Amino acid sequence: MGMFTGASLRMPRAIIVCLAAACAFMSFSSFNSEKINDVTAEETAPTEKKNLTAAPAAGNDDETNEAQPDETTDPALSSAAAIMLDSDILAFYGHPVAKRMGILGRYPKDELTEKLSALAGEYRAESGGRNIVRAFYIIYGTVQPEGKILTMKQINEALLEEWIKYAGERGILVFLDHQIGRYDPVESLASMFPYLKYPNVHLALDPEWRTTKPMLEFGCVSGDEINRAQQAMQDYMLENNIAGDRMLVIHQFREVMIRNRAEIRADFERVRLVHCMDGVGTPKEKLDTYKFNALAKNIPVKAFKLFYDFKLPGVLVDNPLLTPKEVYALDPRPSVIMYQ
Numbered sequence: 001m002g003m004f005t006g007a008s009l010r011m012p013r014a015i016i017v018c019l020a021a022a023c024a025f026m027s028f029s030s031f032n033s034e035k036i037n038d039v040t041a042e043e044t045a046p047t048e049k050k051n052l053t054a055a056p057a058a059g060n061d062d063e064t065n066e067a068q069p070d071e072t073t074d075p076a077l078s079s080a081a082a083i084m085l086d087s088d089i090l091a092f093y094g095h096p097v098a099k100r101m102g103i104l105g106r107y108p109k110d111e112l113t114e115k116l117s118a119l120a121g122e123y124r125a126e127s128g129g130r131n132i133v134r135a136f137y138i139i140y141g142t143v144q145p146e147g148k149i150l151t152m153k154q155i156n157e158a159l160l161e162e163w164i165k166y167a168g169e170r171g172i173l174v175f176l177d178h179q180i181g182r183y184d185p186v187e188s189l190a191s192m193f194p195y196l197k198y199p200n201v202h203l204a205l206d207p208e209w210r211t212t213k214p215m216l217e218f219g220c221v222s223g224d225e226i227n228r229a230q231q232a233m234q235d236y237m238l239e240n241n242i243a244g245d246r247m248l249v250i251h252q253f254r255e256v257m258i259r260n261r262a263e264i265r266a267d268f269e270r271v272r273l274v275h276c277m278d279g280v281g282t283p284k285e286k287l288d289t290y291k292f293n294a295l296a297k298n299i300p301v302k303a304f305k306l307f308y309d310f311k312l313p314g315v316l317v318d319n320p321l322l323t324p325k326e327v328y329a330l331d332p333r334p335s336v337i338m339y340q
Contacts, residue, residue, distance in 0.1 A: 074168065074171060074199065074200070076199075077168065077171065077173060077199050077200040078199035078200070078242075078243055078244030078245075078246065079244045079245060080202065080244070080245050080246055080247045080272040081245055081272060083133055083173075084272070084301070084335050086130060086131055087130055087131040087132065087133045088123065088127060088130055088131075088132055088133070088334075088335055088336070088337065089132075089133050089134075089135050089173065089335065089336045089337070090116065090119060090120050090123055090132050090133070090134055090135065090337050090338075091134075091135035091136065091137040091173070091175060091336065091337070091338040091339070092104055092112055092115075092116050092135075092136055092137065092338070092339055093137040093139075093177075093305070093338045093339060093340040094106070094137070094138070094139065094340060095138065095139045095142065096138065096152075096159060096160075096163055097155065097156070097159070098139075099310075100312060100315065101139060101142075101340075102137075102139075102340040103115075103308055103310075103339060103340065104136060104137070104138065106310065109163070109166055112136075113134075113170060113172070116134050116172075117134065119324075119339070120132040120134055122324045123324045123327075123328075123337070125324075126324045126325045126328050127328065128328075133171070133173060134170075134171070134172045134173070135167075135172060135173035135174065135175060135336075135338075136163060136167050136172060136173070136174050136175070137174075137175040137177060137204070137338050138152070138160070138163065138174060138175065138176055138177065139152075139177050139179065140152045140153075140160075140176040140177055140178050140191075140192055141177075141178035141179050141180070141181070141188060141191065141192075142179055143179040143180070143181045143209040143211075143214045144181070144214075145214070146182065146212055147181035147182030147183075147209075147211055147212035147213070147214065148181055148182070149178075149179065149180075149181040149183060149188070151191065152176075153191075160195075164195065164198050164200065164201060165198075167200055168198060168199065168200040172200065173200050173201075173202060174198070174200055174201050174202070175201075175202050175203065175204050175247070175249060176192045176195055176201060176202075176203055176204065177203075177204040177205070177206055177249070178191065178192060178203075178204070178205055178206070179206045179208075179209035179210075180205060180206065180207065180209055180210035180219065180221070181209060181210065181211070181212075181214075182210075182211070182212045184225075185205055185207075185210060185221045185225045185226075185229055186225060186228050186229045186232050188205065189203060189205055189229045189232065189233060189248075190232055190236070193232075193233065193236045196233075196236070196237060196240075196242050196246060197240075197242065199243070199244065201246070202246045202247040202248070202249070203233065203246065203247070203248050203249070204248065204249035204250070204251070204276075205221065205226075205229065205248070205249070205250055205251070206251045206278075207219055207220050207221040207250065207251060207252065207257040207258060208251060208253075208254075208257055208278075218254055218256050218257060219257070220256055220257050220258065220259055221250075221257070221258060221259070222258070222259045222260050222263075223258065223259065223260040223261055223262065223263030223264040224260065224263060226250055226258070226264050226273075227263070227264060227265050229248065230248060230265065230268045230271045230273060231268070233246070233248060233268075233270070233271050234268050234269065234270040234271050237270050238270065244270075245269065245270045245271065245272055246270070246271060246272070247271075247272045247273075247274050247336075248271050248272070248273055248274065249274040249275075249276050249303060249336065250273065250274070250275055250276065250299075251276045251278045251305075252275065252276070252277065252278075252293055253277055253278055253279030253289050253293075254279075255292070261296050261298075261299075262296075262298060264296070264298055264299055265298070266298060266299050266300065266301070272301065273299055273301065274299075274301045274302070274303050274335065274336050275293055275296060275299040275301065275302050275303065276302070276303035276304070276305060276336065276338070277289055277290045277293045277302070277303070277304055277305065278305035278338075279305075280307045280316050280317065280318055281316075281318065282318075282319060283318075283320065283322055283326070286318065286322070287330070290302075290304060290330055294331065294332060300332070301335050301336075302330075302332050302333075302334045302335065302336075303334050303335065303336035303337065303338065304327055304330060304334040304336075304337050304338075305337075305338045305339070305340060306318055306321055306322060306327070306337070306338070306339050306340070307321075307339075307340050308321070308339055308340065309321070
């Protein structure tokens, strides 16, 4: 383990908790202790950089770059700015076919929807009049040994589209999250662009896993890479006549995960950047880390992640879990809240 320094790393126990949580999380995603439909990891993102304003999305060489609008989803779900004007977003996080990677893989869709709706009711009671929009937060690209990536497209693209359509028909957003691995963050994001044809789909990148040594080191992206990712996303939407504006979530719970954070822009017309604190730990550890993320005032829209205790051996959890009232007491108040 390398030495990490910075404002977010002043608590030795927090360092241990975050790394241990990463290792526990990776017990499935890197080494396939639960096989995902017996699919073998492949290298799906190119190692060579391309101009994404004109090039096909990474991992989709056999498809056209032109997106076809989806007719099954309420177009209102495509306007992130309109949603966040009077609503907060509450998401369940995970992988549809992996129980160890979050709540999404632990229950059938209908049961998940019931649980999510019940939790949304608890948040609505504490929201001060704001609406709660539900969301499924799906891990699209899972990191593998040596930083290779296994995508939902490889595993079962029909299943992914089934989830997206199911959600859209019920007014539920979908976030697709890419763990990047050893690939370029911009091209990793671009591999998910075709799914923006669905009005309820928004995107996310997790810099923690942008590494060739998952479980051994924390990965990182730069402020410039985040800006280029936003530009590529906006260009794709404009070129393919995709209506609305969409969210792009960037995860961080360690200073090292985003270099040159002050350079990040949050003023793209078609992209709403969301800055998510996703560390695991005690309430004090989580609050201290959130305070570090809050220092990035150039990314004003914040998100907060919580970790359920499913009694899985070796998996760290929030102890105790913050209540909706405590989450809403965070400063700044998060606009996106997710549960793994």
